[in-house]
Amino acid sequence: MSALTVRGIGFQPLKSCLYQQRPSIEASFEWLSGLIHTQTEQVLAKLSEEERNQIDRHFLCSTMVEMPFTTGDIAWSDVAEKLTALGPNNPDTYINAYECASWGYSLRHYLTYAKAEKKRFLLVSILDANLYDLTFWRYNENWHESGFGITTVLLEVTGEVSNELITQCALTHNSMAEFATVVRRTVTGRDNVCLALPFFPEHIQEMFNKLLAKQWRLPDLHHNWGHCFGSDPWLSILCHSLENPPLEEQKYMAASLALNGYFAMAEVRVNQDTHLILNEEASYE
Amino acid sequence: MNRLHFKGELKRVPFEGKLSAALARYMPLESENDFEVFALLPSSKAPIYLNFAEHYQILERFVKQANACFEGEVNFLIRLSMPGGMRLPAVLLEPNVLLMQDIQPEVLRLKEGVSKGDVSRLLVIDDHLLRYQLEQGENQMHLSLYSQSQFDVSREEACFAQLIESLAEFGIAAKEECDNAI
Numbered sequence: 001m002s003a004l005t006v007r008g009i010g011f012q013p014l015k016s017c018l019y020q021q022r023p024s025i026e027a028s029f030e031w032l033s034g035l036i037h038t039q040t041e042q043v044l045a046k047l048s049e050e051e052r053n054q055i056d057r058h059f060l061c062s063t064m065v066e067m068p069f070t071t072g073d074i075a076w077s078d079v080a081e082k083l084t085a086l087g088p089n090n091p092d093t094y095i096n097a098y099e100c101a102s103w104g105y106s107l108r109h110y111l112t113y114a115k116a117e118k119k120r121f122l123l124v125s126i127l128d129a130n131l132y133d134l135t136f137w138r139y140n141e142n143w144h145e146s147g148f149g150i151t152t153v154l155l156e157v158t159g160e161v162s163n164e165l166i167t168q169c170a171l172t173h174n175s176m177a178e179f180a181t182v183v184r185r186t187v188t189g190r191d192n193v194c195l196a197l198p199f200f201p202e203h204i205q206e207m208f209n210k211l212l213a214k215q216w217r218l219p220d221l222h223h224n225w226g227h228c229f230g231s232d233p234w235l236s237i238l239c240h241s242l243e244n245p246p247l248e249e250q251k252y253m254a255a256s257l258a259l260n261g262y263f264a265m266a267e268v269r270v271n272q273d274t275h276l277i278l279n280e281e282a283s284y285e
Numbered sequence: 286m287n288r289l290h291f292k293g294e295l296k297r298v299p300f301e302g303k304l305s306a307a308l309a310r311y312m313p314l315e316s317e318n319d320f321e322v323f324a325l326l327p328s329s330k331a332p333i334y335l336n337f338a339e340h341y342q343i344l345e346r347f348v349k350q351a352n353a354c355f356e357g358e359v360n361f362l363i364r365l366s367m368p369g370g371m372r373l374p375a376v377l378l379e380p381n382v383l384l385m386q387d388i389q390p391e392v393l394r395l396k397e398g399v400s401k402g403d404v405s406r407l408l409v410i411d412d413h414l415l416r417y418q419l420e421q422g423e424n425q426m427h428l429s430l431y432s433q434s435q436f437d438v439s440r441e442e443a444c445f446a447q448l449i450e451s452l453a454e455f456g457i458a459a460k461e462e463c464d465n466a467i
Contacts, residue, residue, distance in 0.1 A: 022318075066366070066367035066368055066386070067326070067419075069366070069367075069386050069387070070366040070367060070368075070386075070419060070420055070421070071326045071327050071328070071419050071420070071421060072327050072421035073326060073327060075387070076386055076387035077387060077389065077390075080390065092390055093385075093390055093391060094385065094386055094387060095383075095384075095385060096367050096386060097365050097367060097369065097373075097384035097385065097386070098378075098384070099367075099369070105378075105383075108380055109380075109383050112380055112381075113395075113398060113403065113404070132318075132322045133318055133322075134312065134318075134319055134322065135313075135314075135315040135316050135318075135319050136312050136313055136315075136319075167378070167380075169372070169373075169375060169378050170372075260369060260371065260372040260373070261372050262372075262373075262378065
């Protein structure tokens with residue numbers, strides 16, 4: 001039985017072209033901080049006061065939001081300050097070194113240090129936004145169309161997490177095939193676990209169609225959303241659950257693969273009480 | 286809590302006399318906006334002495350050596366800018382390592398863990414070694430070791446000194462020494 005229950009998932013789609021006229025990076029992050037804050041509040045809306053007091057921490061992850069920080073255009077500490085000023089449960093930790101698998105490595109880090117005895121809640125947000133409106137991020141040969149947005153997942157940790165979470169790195173340079181093989185091996189012997197995989201264009205999906213032909217998978221939504229980086233498996237679970245509201249508990253294996261071969265998988269439970277939020281696409285006004 | 290600090294700076298190419306591949310890649314620029322963005326981004330004036338592979342080689346050796354010296358009882362926080370350029374060595378992806386763009390908030394958390402007895406030893410690598418011109422920094426590498434007071438100080442110091450010595454082989458020397466040399 002997985003010790004990770006999804007209590008809420010929110011997705012805020014962002015337009016590929018965010019601006020009429022590109023503002024300063026400070027203004028962009030001010031706007032994004034507001035969206036992250038609103039989404040955090042939405043995801044937490046069904047928690048009782050007592051449960052809110054058990055929120056341990058909130059990670060913000062990303063794959064492609066690196067240039068503002070790397071070049072010194074803005075410092076994470078400035079963004080974190082804005083987020084803190086907006087509310088108590090906003091993210092204060094930024095993890096992007098593991099690319100699309102950053103959410104899984106954040107979860108691993110949290111579980112390494114967290115105290116096992118107390119019931120606790122953890123928030124992980126994933127932000128990918130084309131802040132400089134660069135052509136490369138809209139479309140490229142690796143995954144074709146990108147999809148942008150903010151995901152927030154509220155996880156309840158109900159016991160000791162052991163084999164629910166896998167963080168690993170490919171050993172070969174055919175990381176897609178290796179990822180599919182590890183996914184297959186991981187779900188073998190686990191009953192009724194549905195796979196929520198990253199979204200890829202059709203020619204890459206073929207790899208999953210062939211290597212995971214016998215596994216139960218959610219449909220690839222690349223044609224609807226593009227490749228949304230680390231958000232894909234969560235968006236996949238969200239869309240499926242909105243279309244087919246869970247009548248009973250359902251187990252999913254959320255899995256992400258990074259371009260450099262890092263991968264993360266988490267077996268999670270979704271049930272009738274999971275709060276599901278899909279917002280309208282937003283752009284900077 | 287034991288605390289040890291070192292402020293180092295890379296002053297030369299780390300692998301002297303060896304060929305170094307040009308591994309840094311530039312994002313393809315297409316639209317007018319792409320060029321405009323890159324023309325306005327801040328860029329560093331500090332020299333570039335290493336590529337991604339060499340950088341990871343230094344970090345990999347450092348982490349392996351520290352793991353051996355402290356018999357695996359050590360957690361690492363390493364500052365690392367993205368994009369990563371290439372796949373990271375496996376040892377940097379282990380559970381006792383966390384890689385972050387801005388390590389300061391986590392340093393505070395884990396230092397508190399050391400003083401409370403939840404974390405036995407924390408080694409912070411505040412690394413600003415530049416791999417390409419858009420990264421910010423001055424090629425500095427600062428180290429901090431925090432360990433529980435139950436550990437013998439002289440042994441902590443000996444391990445820390447060994448680690449610093451190994452960095453010197455790559456041209457990372459104490460900042461003061463470098464300044465004196467000039």
